[in-house]
Amino acid sequence: MKAAQFKEKYGPYALVAGGSIGLGAAFAEGIARRGVNLVLLARNEERLKATAARLREAYGVEVVAIVADMADFDVVKKRVSALTIEIGLLVYDAAFAPIGLFEDTSEDDLARAAAVNVKAPLLLTKLLTAPMIERGRGGVVLMSSLAGAQGSPNLAAYAATKAFNVILAEGLWKELRPRGVNVLVCQAGAILTPGYQAAEKAKPAPGTLPASVVAETALNALGRGPIVVPGATNKIGRFVMTRLLSRKAAIGVMAQNTGGLS
Ligand SMILES: NC(=O)c1ccc[n+]([C@@H]2O[C@H](COP(=O)([O-])OP(=O)(O)OC[C@H]3O[C@@H](n4cnc5c(N)ncnc54)[C@H](OP(=O)(O)O)[C@@H]3O)[C@@H](O)[C@H]2O)c1
Known part of the structure; x- marks a missing residue:
C-alpha cells in the first residue's frame, strides 16, 4: 500500500503501545515514514521523549508521548480517552515475559504478564475499534x-498470553473486515531488540531479524490476512512446528530452545 493510501486508511494518528525502543520504535518509525502522526506509550519518560523528538524531526509528524504502564489499564484508558484526536491504527507491542520455571515465577509476575499481554491489548482494542x-x-x-504457537516450557505463561493474541486477532480479522477495520497478528520469531538481547545471552537464534524488518513486514501485511510470520526461516519453522510435528514433539523442540533462557 502506498504511503498516501496508508495515511487515508489508518491516519490521522496511530497509537503504539510500547513505542519507545526496539520493535515498538521501529513500528513508530515505519508509521511516521508513511506520514501518519503518532501517540506513543511507554513507561520510561526519557526514552519515550527521545524517540518522539527524533521522529518529529525526521518525518515532520506530530508525536504525542504518554507515560503509562500498560499493566494499569485504568490509567491507560483515562489518558487515551482524554485525547481529542482520531486514532486510526493501534499497534500493541508492549509485553512482559517472565522467564523461568512456572514454580519459580511469582504470582505478581504472572498477574503482570496477564495484565500487560492480555488485558491491555484486549481492552485497548475494544476502546479504539x-x-x-x-x-x-x-x-x-x-x-x-512463535513461542505462542505451542506450549513453551520455561516461558509457559508468556507463550500462553501470546497464543491469546493470535486467536483474538484472527476472530476480529473476520468480524471487523466488513466494517472497514483490518486486524493483523504478527507472530514473530527472534527479533534483535534490547529486550531480546537482555534475555538471550548466547548468539542470536537462526532467523533472528532486525526490528525494522519485522515492523515493515507487519505494516505491509496489514489488510491482507489475519496473520503474518516475518522471515522465511520463521515461516518454515512455524510450518514444521504446527503442521508436521505432533504437539508433543513440537513442545519438546521448544523446550530445547527455551531451556537456555534464564
Ligand atoms: N524480541 C523478540 O525476540 C521477540 C520475539 C517474538 C515476539 N516478540 C514480541 O514483540 C514485542 C516487542 O518485544 P521486545 O521485548 O523485543 O520489546 P521492544 O519493542 O524492544 O520494547 C518494548 C517496548 O514496550 C514498552 N513497554 C514494555 N513494558 C511496558 C509496559 N508495562 N507499559 C508500557 N510500555 C511498556 C517499552 O518501553 P518502557 O520499558 O519504557 O516501558 C518499549 O518501548 C512483544 O510483544 C514481544 O512479545 C519479541
Whole structure:
C-alpha cells in the first residue's frame, strides 16, 4: 500500500503501545515514514521523549508521548480517552515475559504478564475499534510470538498470553473486515531488540531479524490476512512446528530452545 493510501486508511494518528525502543520504535518509525502522526506509550519518560523528538524531526509528524504502564489499564484508558484526536491504527507491542520455571515465577509476575499481554491489548482494542467501526476504517496490529504457537516450557505463561493474541486477532480479522477495520497478528520469531538481547545471552537464534524488518513486514501485511510470520526461516519453522510435528514433539523442540533462557 502506498504511503498516501496508508495515511487515508489508518491516519490521522496511530497509537503504539510500547513505542519507545526496539520493535515498538521501529513500528513508530515505519508509521511516521508513511506520514501518519503518532501517540506513543511507554513507561520510561526519557526514552519515550527521545524517540518522539527524533521522529518529529525526521518525518515532520506530530508525536504525542504518554507515560503509562500498560499493566494499569485504568490509567491507560483515562489518558487515551482524554485525547481529542482520531486514532486510526493501534499497534500493541508492549509485553512482559517472565522467564523461568512456572514454580519459580511469582504470582505478581504472572498477574503482570496477564495484565500487560492480555488485558491491555484486549481492552485497548475494544476502546479504539469502537470509533474505527463508526468511521468505517482503521487497523489493529497485535504482536505475538512463535513461542505462542505451542506450549513453551520455561516461558509457559508468556507463550500462553501470546497464543491469546493470535486467536483474538484472527476472530476480529473476520468480524471487523466488513466494517472497514483490518486486524493483523504478527507472530514473530527472534527479533534483535534490547529486550531480546537482555534475555538471550548466547548468539542470536537462526532467523533472528532486525526490528525494522519485522515492523515493515507487519505494516505491509496489514489488510491482507489475519496473520503474518516475518522471515522465511520463521515461516518454515512455524510450518514444521504446527503442521508436521505432533504437539508433543513440537513442545519438546521448544523446550530445547527455551531451556537456555534464564
Ligand atoms: N524480541 C523478540 O525476540 C521477540 C520475539 C517474538 C515476539 N516478540 C514480541 O514483540 C514485542 C516487542 O518485544 P521486545 O521485548 O523485543 O520489546 P521492544 O519493542 O524492544 O520494547 C518494548 C517496548 O514496550 C514498552 N513497554 C514494555 N513494558 C511496558 C509496559 N508495562 N507499559 C508500557 N510500555 C511498556 C517499552 O518501553 P518502557 O520499558 O519504557 O516501558 C518499549 O518501548 C512483544 O510483544 C514481544 O512479545 C519479541
